[in-house]
Amino acid sequence: MSINSAMLAGVSGLVANSSALAAISDNIANVNTVGYKRTTANFSSLVTSNSKASTYSAGGLKAITHKYVRQEGNHMGTSSNLDLAISGSGFFVTTSKSEGNLPTDQRLFTRAGAFVIDDLGYLRNDAGLYLQGWIADNLTGEIVTDPSDLSQLSTINVSGTGGTAEATTRVAISANLSNQQEVATWGEDPDGDGVYTEFYDDTLRNQMAEWKATNGASGLEPDFEINIPVSDSQGSQRNITMGFMRTGNPNEWVVEVYGDPSVIDDGDANVGKIAAGTITFNPDGTIQVGDGSLDGLFPAAPAAPTISIGASSDTAGPGAPTWRTNLGISAQDIQIDLFTAPGGLTQFSSLSEAQNISANGTPFGVLADVQIDKQGYVTAIYENGTIRRLAQVAIATFSNPDALISMNGNAYQVSQESGTYTLKAPGAGGAGEIDPSTLEASTVDLSTEFTGLITTQRAYSAASKIITTADEMLEQLLNIKR
Known part of the structure; x- marks a missing residue:
């Protein structure tokens, strides 16, 4: 019956517009929700087959909700x-x-x-x-x-790493050794014949590392020292020293690298020595490359002068220094840059001084x-x-x-x-x-949603009118029997 189909069409209108109202309500409620995507209710008509050409049966409509997930909202800057x-x-x-x-x-x-x-x-x-x-x-x-x-x-996870530290792997030195430095007279000359009882020997305890370890009580005092701060594998700050002594050979210096004996184990000597050798300078004050210069001091010289300190778990011995066992830290190779650092290491007619010492690596930090x-x-x-x-x-x-x-x-x-x-x-x-x-930001536009509220309300009212009108017509039909 057409009147029944009209009433059912009105009911479908109420249901569809209720869905539209629900979608609009969701949008308005999420107008400030980060990343929210607007939802709309699109309507689709329903058609029923007619039993007779002269009779029309209303089909009504249905609501199909659609979320515009692809649509990108405006971006808002924050302080986080x-x-x-x-x-x-x-x-x-x-x-x-x-x-x-x-x-x-x-x-x-x-x-x-x-x-x-x-x-x-x-x-x-x-x-x-x-x-x-x-x-x-x-x-x-x-x-x-x-x-x-x-x-x-x-x-x-961003905090599982905890604190961190980086061991020093490279040191750049900019310093000058004075060419006016007098040749050291080592030891004593009790007979006055120019024969001294002690001479520099890096295989014995007549060395700069010993003088440093004993606070001058024994060993040979360096003419000049450069102190180098380094970080070990656990981020602890250590101090490495380069000691220099002028020799009797032209432009030649004895060099030792040493540290605190409580930190560096060099075997039986127990003076914290890491490396020893010589450096020779050219007549123009620059380091001589080759011809024995840097021999014994840096095995990889001159390309990458490097000192090596073994791990705490390694066995220390002459020429094989390690970190002390109680420290429990890793082996460390430290490249000493004497050539390419600004200025580098030179020998000129000025005071012996270190202009700049820079080292990578960092102490422990959270x-x-x-x-x-x-x-x-x-x-x-x-x-x-x-x-x-x-x-x-x-x-x-x-x-x-x-x-x-x-x-x-x-x-x-x-x-x-x-x-x-x-x-x-x-x-x-x-x-x-x-x-x-x-x-x-949310893709909801309030002006569009409020406009949708008005049109949805009107459509809902109109659908309800269909039902009341169909009801009145059915009532008139029922009254015919009277």
Whole structure:
């Protein structure tokens, strides 16, 4: 009966506009939700088959909700380094638990990038979802991105590294040795015949390292010393000294490198000696390369003059110094740059002095800040100035993101229509870049939603009028019998 179909069409209008009102309400409620995507209700007419050409049967309509996931919201700058937005296509890959994730566990995708560090050091957004990425190798710092292997993703943790330190590997010296330095007269000459009872011998205890170790009680006093601060593998500050003594040969100096005997074990001598040898200068005041210069002092000279200190666990002996056993630290090679540093080591007619001593390496420092750049690299910055790359944020893209299934927490999961995800590094293969200290605003426009409220209300009222009119007509039909 046409009147019944009209009433049913009115009911379908009420139901459809109720769905539209629900979508509008959701939009207005989430106008300030980070990364929220606007939902609309589109209407589709329903047509029923007519039993007779002269009779029309109303079909009504149905509402189909549609979420514009592909639409990108405006980006808003924030003061937090951990607030992230994606400039372009893609989604952050997240999980609902921080640890113990398996490849079969559910992954959720979101553009809500308001991340904070939880009590265990993991990056988590306001919905409690944990950010996934590729983790850097602890030893090399290398990050391998494998878009085809979900098992390579892990929850990003920024505080698990704790403090950090870097051992000194290179020292640059800018110093001058005075060519006016008198040749040392070592020891004593009791007979006055010019024959001294003690002479420099780096194989015996007649050496500068001994003078330093005994506070001048024995050994030979250097003509000049250069103190070099270095950091060991655990970030402790140590002091290495280079001692110089002029010899009777033209432009030649005896050189020793030594440290505190309580820190450096050189075997039986027990004076903290690390290396010994000679340096010869050219007539123009520069270091002579070859012809025996630097022999014994630096085995790798002149390309890369290097001193070596063995690990605490190694066995010390003549020519093989180690860190003391009680320190428990690693072996260390330190390149001493005497050639390419500004000025380098020279011998001119001026005072012996060190103009500049610079060394890399840092003492122990705790985590001070975490930053994330456009390529998604998560970098830890420590109080000692050390910078360490921890991870890279992964971006997932879809062939049809509008078909993703909405989940709690402004997140989405894969559907058959959306297609499976593809993992990419930020900015690669069509994936958007990361905007640090930025959040993506909701795509809701209040003026559009309030206009939709008015039209939906009117349409709902009109649909209700259909029902009341059909009811009145049915009542008139029932009154015919009277």
